[in-house]
Amino acid sequence: MTEERATGQAPEEIRSEADFLAEQNEQMRIRASKLAALREAGKDPFETVVYPVSHHAADVTGDFERLEGQPVCLAGRLMGKRGMGKASFGDLQDRTGRIQLFVKVDELGEEAYGEWLKLDLGDLVGVEGTAFRTNRGEISVRVGRYALLSKCLRPLPDKFHGLKDMDTRYRQRYLDLIVNPEVKETFYRRSAIIKTIREYLDGRGFIEVDTPMLAAIAGGATAKPFTTHHNALDLELYLRIAPELYLKRLIVGGFERVYELGRMFRNEGISIRHNPEFSMMEVYQAYTDYKGMMALSEGVLSTCAQAVLGTTHIVYQGVELDLTPPFARRTMREAVLEHSGVDFDQVADAAEARRIAADRGVEVPKDAAKGEVMNLFFEHFAESKLIQPTFIYDYPTEISPLTKKKPGRPDLTERFEIFISGREYGNAYSELNDPFDQRERFVAQVKKREAGDEEANEMDEDFLTALEYGLPPTGGLGIGIDRVVMLLTDSYSIRDVLLFPTMRPVRASEAERAPDENGGA
């Protein structure tokens, strides 16, 4: 909050080329001196602005019958060099993959060939030549002319082992992308999944909307928010934890079918399944209920699998999963009964529920309601056993403050969550549209909040006002995009489906804190 905070990097951190040449690393010095020589000869690669690319690596390899002997022009990163004296081979990597280059002194001339030999692995080059097949049968480009388009001044990670160090892979994702091809594939699939979801919903009359990420009230979910501050308004704001309450206002406004696909922020722990910022899809559809959302969930998930894998029979971490609709359906009570032997319909009240929890070694809060205990039993005994896609429905009212109650069962709500491979993928319900009931639920949440529950909802008067104007019966659904991407890319950790996962910054200099530890200078 101080004025100095805006200060950027210190000027002495701006590095001249001479400083760069003085770097410790021998390989960097050599690369930098090659650049200096090129500049001196009037061939500065960084002056290049465009290159007339006509084909990509996969075009040439995939359409070779048609392209054999034809002129092609490609650009990319030089990833392999195999010199043979007066001829040499190289590997060019572009966004579609790799292709072999064949370079001969006869075709390039002495000077250009000599310069070719000085290229470094990682340099960005453009090549013009003809598509052909070598004696050993590899589809290649016979290079007639080439241009160095940008210089790579640092040595790349091992060409065979790639980059393995997880810290470096996440912090310097560009390196991971350059040398580990499967990483690119994951993010191509991520893009395809998001595109498929948009097409699926757009084709069914939904419109995509953007609601505030900066909000005065962090509502719509139970989670700890990040806080921030707006200077001009002198206002404390939260980064959103869910778009739900805004999207339902839009249903009140008459859009009838809306969705939002975007980033959420929750100030909680980091794990293999959790990142402080993550992506979620939320959908609201008027005149349907949670059953309608089950069909929509099945449609979205199976369509995504079909789009990126061509099948709904997938393998995640060695386990075969069948995403073909319809998914299994069971009530929470049934799942808990099956996996713990306890029938919560036979449990009289919260006190008895807490006694059973104590007997069974399930930790519950001292004042836990019966429904909360059942939910904890579900998480403790049942959740990890739900491998094939399963809708668990009839959630307790106490843990569902925005959900319509089940007719004839005020202790249960019309809500379900989707479980696959022992993990939650989505959450949906018949939206509570009774403003009186909603106010009571908010009041109950506020009480929990006052009792110290930082995750409980705040009162949202404007949302209640919107409900008083009339929210049609509406079904709502949220699906965690990152987890879907993990599922369909067989990724073990959420960090593997986020380009830049949240990391602790590396301390600039250890020396800065040394005096403290040495007890002063």
Add this chain to the structure above:
RNA sequence: GAGCCAUUAGCUCAGUCGGUAGAGCACUUGACUUUUAAUCAAGGGGUCCGGAGUUCGAGCCUCCGAUGGCUCACCA
């Protein structure tokens, strides 16, 4: 937030009992006109994560710290 493990050349990794630091790839130089982890020969390259301690001597033992990974807890 707690526990366990890791950190050695640009990258991937060895490092014995505590005795002056090793390999492969990459790099440099030379040979080689169809190789593909090209090959062959020679060479250069180190803040052993940081700090303190024990010791005649520490990459290795002890303590403190940094960062990451995994597990657990909270959550999606």
